[in-house]
Amino acid sequence: MVRRTGMALFLAAFIGFLGLLTYGGFEIDDAAWSEIEQSSRWQDWHKQPFLDAIGELRGQSWSTPFGFVPAINAAIDKADEAMGDGVQFQKWDRQPYGLELARIASKSPIGGREGLFLFLTVGLACIGGLLYALPRIWLEPAGIKNNGVMFSKAKSRGWIGIGVGVFLIGLYIALYFHPAYIANWIRLTDPATRLISGNPDARASQWFFYGFLYTLSILVMGVRMMVHYRHSRYHLLRTVSIIFFQTGFAFLIPEILVALNKPWFDFKNAWPLNYTFFHGWSLDQFQNGGALGWFMLFWGIGLSLLLIPLLAAFFGKRWYCSWVCGCGGLAETLGDPYRHLSDKSLKAWKIERWLIHGVLVFAVIMTGATLANYLSEGKLLAEYTGPVQEWYGFLIGSIFAGVVGTGFYPFMGNRVWCRFGCPLAAILGIVQKYKSRFRITTNGGQCISCGNCSTYCEMGIDVRAYAQRGQNIIRASCVGCGVCAAVCPRGVLRLENGPEEGRYNEVSLLQIGDGKIDAA
Amino acid sequence: MAQHVVILGNGIAGITAARHIRKRCAETRITVVSGETDHFFSRTALMYIYMGHMKYEHTKPYEDSFWAKNRIELRRGWVAKVDTAGKALVFDDGSTLAYDSLVLATGSASNKFGWPGQDLPGVQGLYSYQDLESMEANTKGIQRGVVIGGGLIGIETAEMLHSRDIPVTFLVREPSWMSNVFPAEESELINREIRQNGIDLRLGAELDRIEAGPDGRAAAVVTKDGETIPCGFVALTVGVHPNIGFLKESEIETDRGILVDDHLRTNIPDVYAAGDCVQLRQAAPGRRPVEAVWYTGRAMGQTLARTLTGEPTPYLQGRWFNSAKFFDLEWQIYGEAPATLPDGVATLCWQHAEKPLLIRINYRESDQVVTGFQVMGVRYRHDACHRWLEDGRTLRYVLENLGAANFDPEFYREYESEVVALYNSKFPEAPVQLKRRRGLTGWIRSLRAS
Numbered sequence A: 001m002v003r004r005t006g007m008a009l010f011l012a013a014f015i016g017f018l019g020l021l022t023y024g025g026f027e028i029d030d031a032a033w034s035e036i037e038q039s040s041r042w043q044d045w046h047k048q049p050f051l052d053a054i055g056e057l058r059g060q061s062w063s064t065p066f067g068f069v070p071a072i073n074a075a076i077d078k079a080d081e082a083m084g085d086g087v088q089f090q091k092w093d094r095q096p097y098g099l100e101l102a103r104i105a106s107k108s109p110i111g112g113r114e115g116l117f118l119f120l121t122v123g124l125a126c127i128g129g130l131l132y133a134l135p136r137i138w139l140e141p142a143g144i145k146n147n148g149v150m151f152s153k154a155k156s157r158g159w160i161g162i163g164v165g166v167f168l169i170g171l172y173i174a175l176y177f178h179p180a181y182i183a184n185w186i187r188l189t190d191p192a193t194r195l196i197s198g199n200p201d202a203r204a205s206q207w208f209f210y211g212f213l214y215t216l217s218i219l220v221m222g223v224r225m226m227v228h229y230r231h232s233r234y235h236l237l238r239t240v241s242i243i244f245f246q247t248g249f250a251f252l253i254p255e256i257l258v259a260l261n262k263p264w265f266d267f268k269n270a271w272p273l274n275y276t277f278f279h280g281w282s283l284d285q286f287q288n289g290g291a292l293g294w295f296m297l298f299w300g301i302g303l304s305l306l307l308i309p310l311l312a313a314f315f316g317k318r319w320y321c322s323w324v325c326g327c328g329g330l331a332e333t334l335g336d337p338y339r340h341l342s343d344k345s346l347k348a349w350k351i352e353r354w355l356i357h358g359v360l361v362f363a364v365i366m367t368g369a370t371l372a373n374y375l376s377e378g379k380l381l382a383e384y385t386g387p388v389q390e391w392y393g394f395l396i397g398s399i400f401a402g403v404v405g406t407g408f409y410p411f412m413g414n415r416v417w418c419r420f421g422c423p424l425a426a427i428l429g430i431v432q433k434y435k436s437r438f439r440i441t442t443n444g445g446q447c448i449s450c451g452n453c454s455t456y457c458e459m460g461i462d463v464r465a466y467a468q469r470g471q472n473i474i475r476a477s478c479v480g481c482g483v484c485a486a487v488c489p490r491g492v493l494r495l496e497n498g499p500e501e502g503r504y505n506e507v508s509l510l511q512i513g514d515g516k517i518d519a520a
Numbered sequence B: 001m002a003q004h005v006v007i008l009g010n011g012i013a014g015i016t017a018a019r020h021i022r023k024r025c026a027e028t029r030i031t032v033v034s035g036e037t038d039h040f041f042s043r044t045a046l047m048y049i050y051m052g053h054m055k056y057e058h059t060k061p062y063e064d065s066f067w068a069k070n071r072i073e074l075r076r077g078w079v080a081k082v083d084t085a086g087k088a089l090v091f092d093d094g095s096t097l098a099y100d101s102l103v104l105a106t107g108s109a110s111n112k113f114g115w116p117g118q119d120l121p122g123v124q125g126l127y128s129y130q131d132l133e134s135m136e137a138n139t140k141g142i143q144r145g146v147v148i149g150g151g152l153i154g155i156e157t158a159e160m161l162h163s164r165d166i167p168v169t170f171l172v173r174e175p176s177w178m179s180n181v182f183p184a185e186e187s188e189l190i191n192r193e194i195r196q197n198g199i200d201l202r203l204g205a206e207l208d209r210i211e212a213g214p215d216g217r218a219a220a221v222v223t224k225d226g227e228t229i230p231c232g233f234v235a236l237t238v239g240v241h242p243n244i245g246f247l248k249e250s251e252i253e254t255d256r257g258i259l260v261d262d263h264l265r266t267n268i269p270d271v272y273a274a275g276d277c278v279q280l281r282q283a284a285p286g287r288r289p290v291e292a293v294w295y296t297g298r299a300m301g302q303t304l305a306r307t308l309t310g311e312p313t314p315y316l317q318g319r320w321f322n323s324a325k326f327f328d329l330e331w332q333i334y335g336e337a338p339a340t341l342p343d344g345v346a347t348l349c350w351q352h353a354e355k356p357l358l359i360r361i362n363y364r365e366s367d368q369v370v371t372g373f374q375v376m377g378v379r380y381r382h383d384a385c386h387r388w389l390e391d392g393r394t395l396r397y398v399l400e401n402l403g404a405a406n407f408d409p410e411f412y413r414e415y416e417s418e419v420v421a422l423y424n425s426k427f428p429e430a431p432v433q434l435k436r437r438r439g440l441t442g443w444i445r446s447l448r449a450s
């Protein structure tokens, strides 16, 4: 009953949230026009041609962003033409300009009531989600409850799953490339950014909105995760850790830093996952950031080159990928219901190895070129660095990590990016495979080859292939989520750290009983 | 020409034999025959398909391409009889398949005890993939299911129905669930677990007959006490027997199962048997001649592969181990922990005050040597228990090192100190000190120390 109400509330709030996109429409009326004219966001060198082009839209109105955004894009194209060769609007101008115009022209009643609307949509959706998740504590005994997962329209690529995927993909495309479309959503988080920054005039960027939604998803779905695995202290602790690092390190601290006029910095997001760390503007920012800036620079380098690999040698890749990382954090919370959709075939494993190491090589080359260019003060590789960075950012940073990485949760499982793309995961994987104390131990001969472990492995590892031979599982991709051990009905698997010696056991001692015949 | 090994049955026994023959010998021609499914799947996972945890595809331990890659030929079909004189299998369509060596690995079939109504539509056992399909069809839209027989498959069937919110009545003949196998404490924990999941558990209840409704389908179960329980589905899970019906007219000697010697040879040359269908002429002390469990099939398959590739190897029953999960309650056993203690054997049984957690260690009173471990709600390390049993360790030694046997996930609470405290309260004159905490490092350290 409570769960039904929760689900209904969530759906209603979600529909409302979708409706907000178009609610009220867009119009460049006189009030909007004067606001546009007075806005301080336009850069001087193209302000006039820009205003001229937008001015032609005065008096027009549009009922949805799908009419409005193309119209302003066309206007900006016009301004481009008017300016002639050489001076062009850049992508990084267009995005905030579009967003600003959409904010001003929006006729939605959100204006001035952002907090209320935020509560009515995102807030109620969260409450609904919690109402749906929490009663399980009283309604069913703790333990693995994957009943009906394979029949679920949401979790097994049914129409609901497809819908969720389409929504996520759309959201990411809008965030990365066309924020103007979701201006009405972005402004919902204005009060939040004001609260954190202490600046009463602050306006949320699409990235603030994204961070806000991301953190909230991890929070709410983290609660669901904890309910789902409440019998397992490993998962309870791991989820608390994820929530802590996301809210503190990825969301609050960077925003507070900015409010203090320091560079935006996520202390746990290491190169090469954070691929812009060594970009010129980023290095400049650190050097101009005073003592704290220098600390960030050294911390970041130390994190990537020392701390992360060292901890992986002791505890395996998991300490980062499933306890700390933000991408991993979203995968382990929002993505948990989709973990079984990862491809377990040998072919997928092959593709995985080529792709992830390919991305690592790409990232290293890009960073090398960037650094060479930076240190030679623009003399070396000048004409290559920009395009390489841009392509990496577009293909890997946006499309792979974002659109595919999250948007494909309901199609290919929750770790598509971590498994096939993340260059940091690739480095950690190499450490884990060749120099680490971590392994998943197989409990002698107890495996009944049922397949639960492989099915629920989000990284697509065929855990059973090892377990049924009594072999320890040591795979570069394993993020140590611990779910194989949790779903195993025979107590066969244990994640553990121990001496490296004998880690790659050939086979177990006692499949046969007399301890002499191997099992492989 | 290379010899042709034909394996009848693509379960764990037959498939393990096939894989290991191929590992050891590149030439042998191997054909695996089964009527049930095209490919090997894990029978133990049948319940999870019904419950929606997995699809059939997930229960196949090897990719479909595996068989061709390893040149293991697969043939689908039901064998009607074995022509041992002509060295051929005869299929139900009359076709034949010649062999040089034959491995019979035909598994089990569900028991039925001649109850009135046992063959009605809506009444079935659960063993094969076909059973699963009919269960899927038989349980559509029913108001209640009745499970008859308190064995491992019975409790799984109850859990399956329960996972689909179908009310379940569970008739168990024994006074407590599986009290013929489990000591009272364990049995009681399982009773509680079953009831806590909302199953209507009837202990000491026996089936009298199954009655049909107007549509000719099973509509009610009547117990020996005369109680009528209306239902739309009846699961008969009263044990299994070796599946050897098709051998009746053959020369192969059978009793309850196919009789084999210590090398898994039948009375007919070049005919062997492995897995559930086997009855050992000579069982190891304390072990049964028919052991219908996964691990036995696997071990027999491995042993037989050696014999068939030129290295005659006797099958040793080894040390007993097993495990299961009753709803959310996990169980593991290493060595012996029977329902009633044999003479001269004592037990140390720790239970948590509230939670369903139990650790039992049996030992011989004369020399204190440990004879078995049984845990519920806690996981124990097979290697550790096995090693201690093999080495004939005393209770004292085991208790001192007990932490090393704990196999629960990291951060779980450890109860070994409570087990030791229990011992010390019983034998205060020479208290034991727990030396090892849980974990691999603890286990390796204790190995090095010994």
Ligand SMILES: Cc1cc2nc3c(=O)[nH]c(=O)nc-3n(C[C@H](O)[C@H](O)[C@H](O)COP(=O)(O)OP(=O)(O)OC[C@H]3O[C@@H](n4cnc5c(N)ncnc54)[C@H](O)[C@@H]3O)c2cc1C
Residues within 6 Å of the ligand: A448, B008, B009, B010, B011, B012, B013, B014, B033, B034, B035, B036, B037, B043, B044, B045, B046, B047, B077, B078, B079, B080, B105, B106, B107, B108, B126, B127, B128, B153, B156, B243, B246, B274, B275, B276, B277, B292, B293, B294, B295, B297, B323, B324
């Ligand atoms: C629901 C269920 C749960 C179980 N859970 C556990 C567990 O948790 N732990 C455990 O240890 N054991 C468990 N078991 C028992 C375990 O599955 C069996 O011991 C094991 O599968 C036996 O393997 P096998 O290879 O001997 O035979 P099977 O797996 O039965 O394979 C025999 C195959 O041969 C085929 N066959 C037989 N006769 C013919 C013929 N005439 N022509 C053609 N094909 C034929 C059959 O169709 C079948 O496919 C469970 C059994 C069931 C049914």
Ligand code: SF4
Residues within 6 Å of the ligand: A446, A447, A448, A449, A450, A451, A452, A453, A454, A463, A464, A467, A468, A487, A488, A489, A490, A491, A492, A493
């Ligand atoms: S879940 Fe456990 S029993 Fe099942 S295949 Fe995996 S390790 Fe084996």
